[in-house]
Amino acid sequence: MIPLSVPNLNGKELQYIKKCIDTNWVSSAGSFVEEFERAILGYVKAGYAVACVNGTSGLQIALQLCGVGKEDEVIVPTLTFIAPANVVKYLGAEPVFMDCDDYLNLDPAKLRDFCLKECKITKAGLRNKSTGRIVKAVIPVHVFGNPCDMQEIMSISRHYRLKVIEDATESLGAYYTSGVYKNRFTGTIGDIGVYSFNGNKIITTGGGGMIVTGNKAIARKARYLTEQAKDDSVNYIHNEIGYNFRLTNLQAALGLAQLEQLKKFIMIKRRNYELYRKLLNQVRGVEILGIPAGTAPNYWFYSLLVEKKEFGMDRKQLMDCLAKKRIQARPIWYLNHLQRPYRLNQAYKIENAPKFWKSVLNLPCSTSLEKKQINYIASTICNLSGRN
Numbered sequence: 001m002i003p004l005s006v007p008n009l010n011g012k013e014l015q016y017i018k019k020c021i022d023t024n025w026v027s028s029a030g031s032f033v034e035e036f037e038r039a040i041l042g043y044v045k046a047g048y049a050v051a052c053v054n055g056t057s058g059l060q061i062a063l064q065l066c067g068v069g070k071e072d073e074v075i076v077p078t079l080t081f082i083a084p085a086n087v088v089k090y091l092g093a094e095p096v097f098m099d100c101d102d103y104l105n106l107d108p109a110k111l112r113d114f115c116l117k118e119c120k121i122t123k124a125g126l127r128n129k130s131t132g133r134i135v136k137a138v139i140p141v142h143v144f145g146n147p148c149d150m151q152e153i154m155s156i157s158r159h160y161r162l163k164v165i166e167d168a169t170e171s172l173g174a175y176y177t178s179g180v181y182k183n184r185f186t187g188t189i190g191d192i193g194v195y196s197f198n199g200n201k202i203i204t205t206g207g208g209g210m211i212v213t214g215n216k217a218i219a220r221k222a223r224y225l226t227e228q229a230k231d232d233s234v235n236y237i238h239n240e241i242g243y244n245f246r247l248t249n250l251q252a253a254l255g256l257a258q259l260e261q262l263k264k265f266i267m268i269k270r271r272n273y274e275l276y277r278k279l280l281n282q283v284r285g286v287e288i289l290g291i292p293a294g295t296a297p298n299y300w301f302y303s304l305l306v307e308k309k310e311f312g313m314d315r316k317q318l319m320d321c322l323a324k325k326r327i328q329a330r331p332i333w334y335l336n337h338l339q340r341p342y343r344l345n346q347a348y349k350i351e352n353a354p355k356f357w358k359s360v361l362n363l364p365c366s367t368s369l370e371k372k373q374i375n376y377i378a379s380t381i382c383n384l385s386g387r388n
Ligand SMILES: *Cc1c(COP(=O)(O)O)cnc(C)c1O
Pocket: 054, 055, 056, 057, 080, 081, 083, 084, 141, 167, 169, 170, 196, 197, 198, 207, 208, 209
């Protein structure tokens, strides 16, 4: 079976892990944790980094540090993994779901429209006229490693005083090549950014995450909250409610070895993306999703758009046919505003996301993928075109 996405652990992973075991430093106090934080900072050129147990916990801390609390609202994309919606609920706040643009990212035009038409600026903040609640923040997600239109999102958010938490869990290493954020990496533009090192992400620590920010006070507080809010570690004094969210040395060792290979991973992923695109864009009824102008994505996932009328089958039928040929493909996430916990939440003019939900199929994208496998996948899809 050609899998959708598997880790690539062919660097110094074992060597660094062995060092943890040889020195007896396996838990959070080990030196790899800070080394990994510094290495991430060096790569994305951010001010401060705080390692945590996963991307979800990083997002939760980020929201708390942006002042999101009970009865607030946070704008979240409907087309993304469910974690950014869930973290809003962890804080007792409510998500408002937003549509996507043509690259599957949060649509800035609709964000502006929502703030302008559905909300009003008050002393307490931006008030949602239909719910009466204060909209505190927005979570743009750089879906599949394609950078969001941060120029627009930041300008709208500054105007309406929304905090911006970048969910850069899928986009480590992606950056902008033009505009006001030229040469800036995703995750380093909003108030706080969060990366994930889950098993399927571009680099992995098994499970892990990182909070990055340019604000020293926020970074210090993030560290404090992720380490059980210890005010005096000898006498066990805790003046706030903290969390056990700190990454371990074993995980950080893995992360450091992985990060050393990130540039190479992106290069391979880009080359494979271009080969897929060249082969598949000639096939009637399918197309590999393009990349936004002025961006250098990390090419994490490859989305195939399947046009049922032209291609002859829908993405579900194509997925089943590929499975029979031992090729693993996966649809995009089910839309968040339709998930059971969120059906009663506000969803603003969701029009584009359902179309993508119907048509997107993600193709195998591991860095270990060989050229002949991509040729096999493309020719399999080609042979299925126009069959029905
Ligand atoms: C993976 C992911 C997360 C969560 O990261 P974990 O490390 O798995 O907790 C959050 N948001 C998006 C969009 C993701 O893809």
